[in-house]
Amino acid sequence: MNIFRALIRRELSMFFQGPTGFIIISAVLFLISLGFLVVLYGLNGEATPMPVTQIFYETYFFWLILLLIAPAITMRSFAMERASGTYESLMTAPVGDWQVVLSKFTGALIFYMILWTPLLVCSIVVRFYVGESAVLGFGTMFTTSMGILMIGSLYVSIGCFASALTQNQAVAAVGSFAIGAALFFTGFFSYFSGDRTDFFSLLARHISLANHMESFTRGILDLGAIIFFLSLTSLFLYLTHKVVESRRWK
């Protein structure tokens, strides 16, 4: 446990020792602020039936952050260590492969959640001025955070996987963006399939991240969605572990 904590602290320190972390933070802050403006504009008119979190989620900024930021966070996790050679001293210290994979994943996920804190501040501001729990209850805020955490762990695990495959950070970023975008856009087929119940329409509806996220922002904790995200995250972490382990295959 001690080792795990040391590894996570090291992962987080990598973001804040150089400019990278701060550049990512400013980019996300900018996008969240734009989203916040749209939310304020939406609230300015007549009473809305939607919770504020759902309005925010319906802006493009939310998905932009998700698709772009996760690769930016995770591209360095394995690729940089491989390129600089510190990977060798890390993997020959008495730490297990799983400890390394999980610490890199957890470190990136913590940083990812830190990035979303401005949204929390925005929500509190809105809540303070509106003062009406139907617009923004603590329940919806909680489920939205859950949704962000769930989608985040999936995208961060995809990023770790892509980063473990290469020692070139750019390749890692493009790779994880490609997998993430493919997953995201495949879900859009559910809009075309309408009410059809054939296998592919059902599959498209099931892997539609947008559908899952929408229920989170409405204040619904959908067990199916949580299982979906956790199982996909575990799959990508498992694949990452296999890649890390592969150097010791005969």
Place this chain on the structure above:
Amino acid sequence: MIEVENLTKHYGQHVALDGITFAVGHGEVVGFLGPNGAGKSTTMRILTTFLAATSGSVHIGGDCVFERPNQVRSRIGYMPENNPLPIDLRARDYLVFRAQLKHLSKDMATKRVDEVVEQCGISNEENRYIGQLSRGYRQRVGMADALLANPELIILDEPTSGLDPNQVRSVRSLIRKLAGKHTVLISSHILSEIEMTCDRVIILHEGKLLASGEMNKLISKSNSKVVAEIRAPLIDIKNWVNEIALEDSELIEQKNGYVRCQFSGTKNNDAREQIFATVNERGWELRELSRHTPSLEDLFVSLTNGKEGNR
């Protein structure tokens, strides 16, 4: 401490190691010698559990490196080739981080970091970022890391590459001090390096083990050489050489009438007395009479060239 049997490693078609067998005992300082691409780093990576071998077995302190990697790792202090370090950390913070990875408790970590910082002479620089340190100091940080957990076995991959002579000297004396307490395996293609620090040497070439054994024995196996510089006509000297029956002679004329005579071949090891007596008898002038034991370099060249000739 280390038992390697029939170790083979293929990278695709390329054979990096070809059936290597050797053993290293407790407290020995062993040099791993070979030209670039001989398989030194690959062997070290397999010993340190970073890579798996294609076939063969490796045991460190009785534990198989493939089956019990974590036990093996906690026995080893390893400095990889080119000594990779994170440049964004201060030297001391890095060592504390490494101490935690090596299962040292908080108090123990602080104590050990203090000790290795002292031992490796980085006390003055411990609070600087590694990125700002000179190459010599980085090397010491890498060594300090290898020593942190007080491991039974210390493996250093080219510990002196890229250092200036003073730094090389200090690294060398550090390695010498480790002998006895730790088993040390160092690799190098600098022969004088190994010659000065190691009791035993293992010579690799193109993935094969060329020679292994105690330095003195290896060297004494190869021929030593006797050199005499004599002032006399070349013709007379040729006759004299035939007379005293010294084999493998080489005569080189020098300035002001001297002839440099080199006698190689094992039989001539103690030919100096005979040479002195016979030269004195003839009343020739003798300005040099010496015996040259071959260096590791000679040994290495003769071994590796021989191999290349056979290809």
